[in-house]
Amino acid sequence: MVRPRPIERVDGIFDAAERSFLAAGLSRTTMSTIARRAGVSEATLYYYFASKEALFLWTLVRAWDPNVALPATLPVDAPDGQSVDAVFGAARRGVVDYPRLAEAVRRPTPADRDGELRRLLAESFDSLTRHRRWIDLAHAAVRADTERAPRWMSETVGGPDNLWVKYFAARPEFAVDPWDAAVLVDVNLHYFARLRPARLGPPTAAQRATVVGTLARALVGA
Amino acid sequence: MSRTRPADQPQRILEAACRVMSSGLGRDVRAQSIADEAEVGVSTLYHYFEDKDALLDWAILWAAGERPEADAALPLARPASLEERAVRPLTVALAEAVDDALGSGYGEQTLLDLVGALAEVNSARAGLLDLLEALARTDSMAAVAVRTTVERVVGRISRHLADGQARGVYAGDLDADVVAELLLVSSTFYARTWRTDLPVAGRGGSPPPLAMVARLARAVLRSG
Structure with a gap:
């Protein structure tokens, strides 16, 4: 039987x-x-x-x-x-980390660029929190993969295909180096939204507001 | 007849062990990987170190700047009081640098001094910090050490920010704990991780742009 x-x-x-x-x-x-x-x-x-x-x-x-x-x-x-590469392709197109950022890059700068930046920062923060398990797995999967790792790295923190690099390059009004600004944003969003030690608990609304607010003020400048 | 062993062989083995542990596996490394990285045979590792734990512990001390005595009997046994010798000097250096920077009062220059001090300690002790972070995943000693060190620094900066908020120097709507962490995480990243982990095409290896962290520090100042 x-x-x-x-x-x-x-x-x-x-x-x-x-x-x-x-x-x-x-x-x-x-x-x-x-x-x-x-x-x-x-x-x-x-x-x-x-x-x-x-x-x-x-x-x-x-x-x-x-x-x-x-x-x-x-x-x-x-x-x-689906294949492993198709799944990572989805990440590369910005579907995973930053759903609205790719669209924003293609739009002209709105009158309220400060407000747009704050909205995008908040949305990206939430997206990273929501998909943290997925991103952890994908990242772990490609870390030791000599073929996929360079492509994955190119669209994450500070890589040439990183959407924040493109965003700041398309918004010269911010008067920042696109690379430096993208790294500042990405490092802090990834850290607070998904990499902060789990024992500290999920990010609170106040923490999210402080991260978004401080980054926006830093990037808009005096 | 026994072959003469190169004088720098222990150093090459310890540096290889640091690189292999830092690459992500922490203490879960195989002796063979370290031997391959150092381009020696596994048996050579055990000529110098009693066992794998002794080698890994000595590698941590090596990253902390400590050297085995030249006339020590081989193979070396696990070193005593590893935590105190490897981590304590780092914690003390960080605490002193932060205290020094924050001691000058409240305001823009103080925060910029803080960013500079954090970056300096991170650059100067990058090897040890990389190693401790990689170890923290597989070794409770390193995990506790890293956590305690970070919490102490964040706590110190956070108290400064809260005092500054009470004095009306810093923006009152920001969570002081989070801003302290923002400053630490950003300074650490620009001063340390930036070197190796980023595909910095087009940047031509320019120095870490701490200017962005400085902007972050200025964002904390109360406007108007």
């Missing part, structure tokens, strides 16, 4: 996978490490997930939305039409 394989076991596998990918990245994590951590055999792991890449992509999807349902057919393959 075939023993039933409870789908709840998938939660344990996802937890083990997330911890493994965070610790060692994508290329250095093996299915056997994940299996050992989850307390299942490697064969069981392949019963649920067709490949390490499929498991990684579903771990990412679940970090984005914990309620997303897995397909019923096992083993589960990569999410529809």
Whole structure:
């Protein structure tokens, strides 16, 4: 008789996978490490997930939305039409970190540029907080990946494709070096919205207001 | 006949251990990785160091500027009072620099002095700070040391800012704890991480632009 394989076991596998990918990245994590951590055999792991890449992509999807349902057919393959590179491509297009910033870069400077900056800072702050697990995983995955890491770095803090660099380059009214300004913004947003030690708790409204307010004043200048 | 070992071999091994630990794994490194980085065999590591823990501890002391005595018996055992010797001098240097800068009163120049002082300590002790941060993920000693040091500095700056707010020098609507952290995080980043972690294409390796942190400091001043 075939023993039933409870789908709840998938939660344990996802937890083990997330911890493994965070610790060692994508290329250095093996299915056997994940299996050992989850307390299942490697064969069981392949019963649920067709490949390490499929498991990684579903771990990412679940970090984005914990309620997303897995397909019923096992083993589960990569999410529809997705590949590791497509997922990181989405990040590069600014969908992940800064949803409105890419649009703002293409718009002419509004009369209220100070207000626009404050809104974008606040939105980016919230986006980073909301997606912190996703970003942590993606970052850990590419850290040791010599092919993907340079592309990932190019659009994160201070990289040439970083949206804040483009934003300040398109807003000469701020009279700041686009690179220096982008780094100041990115370092502090990433730190306060997602990298601050977890024991200090999630960012409060007052903290967010201070970060946004101080950065805006610093960038608008005297 | 035994081959003569190069005199700088221990130094190369310790520097390699620092680089490997700093690269993200902390203490979860394999002896083989350190040997590869130092371009020696694993057995050579154990000629100088009793075991891997002894090597890693000595590497932390090395980053803190301490050197094993020239005539010490090999292999070296784990050093005593690692925390006190590796972390204490750093904590003291940071506290003194911050106290010094903030002692001159309240206002723009004081905050700029503070930014400069934080940057200086970070630049001067970059190797040790990088190492402690990487270690903090896998080693509770380093984690506690980093946390305590950061909390002490943030607390000191925060009290200064709150006093300044009470005197009407600094903007009263800003959370003093958060501004203290903003100044520390930004100074640290520009003075230390900037060197290595950024794809600074087009910047041509220009010096850290502390001018941006100075603007952050000025943003704290009460306007009008």
